[in-house]
Amino acid sequence: MRFVDEYRDQASAAAYAGAIKDLVTRPWAVMEICGGQTHAIVRYGLQDLLPEGVELIHGPGCPVCVTPVEILDRALAVAARPEVTFCSFGDMLRVPGTRKDLFTVKSEGADVRIVYSPMDAVELARQSPEREVVFFAVGFETTAPANAMAVFRAHQLGLSNFSMLVSHVLVPPAIEALLSDPETRVNGFLAAGHVCTVMGTSEYGPLAERFKVPIVVTGFEPLDILQGLHMVLKQLEEGRHEVENQYLRSVRSEGNPPAQRMVSEVFSVVPRQWRGLGEIPASGLGLAPAYAAYDAVLKFDVGAISAAESPDCISGEILKGLKKPRDCAAFGTRCTPDAPLGAPMVSSEGACAAYYRYRRA
Amino acid sequence: MSLDAMSCPLPLSEHASVQLAHGGGGRLMRRLIEDIFLPAFSNPGLAERHDATVLPIGPERIAFTTDSYVVSPLFFPGGDIGKLAVYGTVNDLAMAGARPAYLSCGFILEEGLPMTDLERIVASMRQAAAETGVQLVTGDTKVVDRGKGDGIFINTAGIGRVEPGVDIRPSRVRPGDAVLVSGDLGRHGVAILSVREGLSFETPIASDCGSLAGLVATLLEAGVEIHCLRDLTRGGLASALNEVAMDARVGIEVQQVQIPVHEAVAGACELLGLDPCYVANEGRLVAFVAPHHAELAVSVMRGHPQGEGATAIGTVTATDPGVVTNQTWLGGKRLMDLLSGEQLPRIC
Incomplete structure (x- = not known):
């Protein structure tokens, strides 16, 4: 595939791995923020190419993993209603709430559909005026503009049978929360390239300065990640802590202003619960008051549903790199990829799921 | 009879009802078979867990199998439900x-x-039967109320003769065996998805659906020492390899760079966030052959129209029984695990 294979070239990858080996003089722990980067690291076995002292800590940037049980329980309650057609991206369907997942309510008769775009849900609402169409809006800054656009479009069309269950999260407050923990072991970050394509890089300067950590905005192909790592490690070895941009072919420092305008038109910043990390102030997006009519939580009155995370799950400490999955009493017994208790076991790229499979080996 | 013996022999599964993933060819389906079906019907034929069971009838041996076909849409690029059946x-x-x-x-x-x-x-079933030299000799028809079926469901069962000396089954797989595939992967799954989701690609992708019987006969005639064969259906290559690794209690190592995927399929999978190794095929097989016959098997397959894209992708190992590992493009290693159910499009 042109424009893809170039970023997966074996010789260049080996050269970068060699350069990293030559550069590093002591152990460092680098966190890749985004689940897409974790996916590439696992898929291409990048950890195997790195010197022993370089540890990759998989960050909380998988929207599937960090969606709290409470939101899942609300989604399940909305989806189970007979008048509702519940639309979601595919990988949310197997994430467990307190007792069930969306696949289970589907098997019990709920109308749950996998869509590829929030606009598909808007179209469905337009075609089926007798149904209440609800879209499960999950994700980071990357998916926020398209979701905002869907609400905006529904509003333009005057669709009263479309609403959204919003659980959007924001990257910079999560980095701040991780670094504010005095025990944190993370020395540097690969920031998420697609988040910065939308938002730009200006939010990261103050974080790099305040916590003295290098942050490199990085892409998603193997060579992107190796180059991003090289840049972070070079800063660490040289004692610098700056924001640098590896993903130049996509990220401009100002981001994508029209997309940002659409997001701030439809959404406002709210506190948000993160599975495994707890509530982080100003770390999420919710529908702005002017668009409250499209808020599925209000429309179906599920705001009172609350749920506690499993007390057995130590995913917060795992996401911070403080503990390894084997340190968890529930690991591999009460918590498995088929019946996960917490975030890192839910996603196939989560740290616990990866450990579970390697332990078997 | 003691009270214990009267209790229900079926362990409760974690799911109180059947989920779609129970039919996805992954871990949940394997558990359904192990928890519910195998204990209930336990017998040596079933225990081999092969695509077809080989049974002695007098001095002869026949293979016996059955499969049900539920596909939406009924007609897709490269085939239809009749051909599949x-x-x-x-x-x-x-x-x-x-x-x-x-x-x-x-x-x-x-x-x-x-x-x-x-x-x-x-008509398409008749054509497929004529092409493969089989006869549809008995049948049954039922009609269900509108809304209680997806247009048409088809079940077929089949028998065939196994020649003396032929012994192909998972438990014959040995460390050192070469692992071969008969062609590029993922065409059927992507063809179905493109119609089902209304996705159109620059290069239209047709299903690979076709008969593998001629290819297998050619391999046997050439004297290739075949230990096991699996056709790659739902769950794709990864699921077939995992099943054989678990059932034969061996490890399997494959080289990602050797796994053939057509550029258009690779592009579609990239776009949808799918791994072609888990995407369905309907006309591809994986063969486990004795190491000294690996080259012969590849060249014989390449000489057959159904095996033109045949290639060696890995080897069977004695280490890590039940585990499939994949050497990635860049030389790193990863596990190629059995999925819980079907692959789901990812958000990010």
Whole structure:
């Protein structure tokens, strides 16, 4: 595939791995923020190419993993209603709430559909005026503009049978929360390239300065990640802590202003619960008051549903790199990829799921 | 009889009801078979867990198998449900080294199915049967109320003769065996998705659906020492390799760079966030052959129209029984695990 294979070239990858080996003089722990980067690291076995002292800590940037049980329980309650057609991206369907997942309510008769775009849900609402169409809006800054656009479009069309269950999260407050923990072991970050394509890089300067950590905005192909790592490690070895941009072919420092305008038109910043990390102030997006009519939580009155995370799950400490999955009493017994208790076991790229499979080996 | 013996022999599964993933060819389906079906029907034929069971009848051996076909849409680029229903069962027989001979066919028709659709499907079954040299010798028809079927469901069962000396089954796989595939992966799954989701690609992708019986017969005639065969259906290559690794208690190592995927399929999978190794095929097999016959097997397959894209992708190991590892493009290693159910499109 042109424009893809170039970023997966074996010789260049080996050269970068060699350069990293030559550069590093002591152990460092680098966190890749985004689940897409974790996916590439696992898929291409990048950890195997790195010197022993370089540890990759998989960050909380998988929207599937960090969606709290409470939101899942609300989604399940909305989806189970007979008048509702519940639309979601595919990988949310197997994430467990307190007792069930969306696949289970589907098997019990709920109308749950996998869509590829929030606009598909808007179209469905337009075609089926007798149904209440609800879209499960999950994700980071990357998916926020398209979701905002869907609400905006529904509003333009005057669709009263479309609403959204919003659980959007924001990257910079999560980095701040991780670094504010005095025990944190993370020395540097690969920031998420697609988040910065939308938002730009200006939010990261103050974080790099305040916590003295290098942050490199990085892409998603193997060579992107190796180059991003090289840049972070070079800063660490040289004692610098700056924001640098590896993903130049996509990220401009100002981001994508029209997309940002659409997001701030439809959404406002709210506190948000993160599975495994707890509530982080100003770390999420919710529908702005002017668009409250499209808020599925209000429309179906599920705001009172609350749920506690499993007390057995130590995913917060795992996401911070403080503990390894084997340190968890529930690991591999009460918590498995088929019946996960917490975030890192839910996603196939989560740290616990990866450990579970390697332990078997 | 003690009270213990009267208690229900079926352990409670974690799911109180059947989920779609129970039919996805992954871990949940394997558990369904292990928890519910195997304990209930336990016998040596079933225990081999092969695509078809080989049974002695007098001095002869026959292979016997069955499969049900539920696909939406009924017609897709490169095939239709009728072709699948013939080729799928023929292929399961071929995986036991049998020469397919006779099929049964059960139709479950939904009230309102256009007669022209049924005629098209039956004509395509007739053509597929003629091509593979099998006869549909017995059948059954049921009609269900509108809304209680997806247009048409088809079940076929088949039998075929296994020649003396042929012994192809998972438990014959040995460390050192070469692992070969008969062609590029993922065409069927992507063809179905493109129609189902209304996705159109620059290069239209047709299903690979076709018979593997001729290819297997050619391999046997060439004297290739085949230990095991699996046709790659739902769950794709990764699921087939995991099943064989678990059932034969061996490890399997494959090289990602050797796994053939057509550029258009790779592009579609990239776009949808799918791994072609888990995408369905309907005309591809994986063969486990004795190491000294690996080259012979590849060249024999390449000489057959159904095996033109054949290639060696890995080897069987004695380490890590039950585990499939994949050496990635860049030289790193990763596990190629069995999924819980079907692959789901990812958000990010």
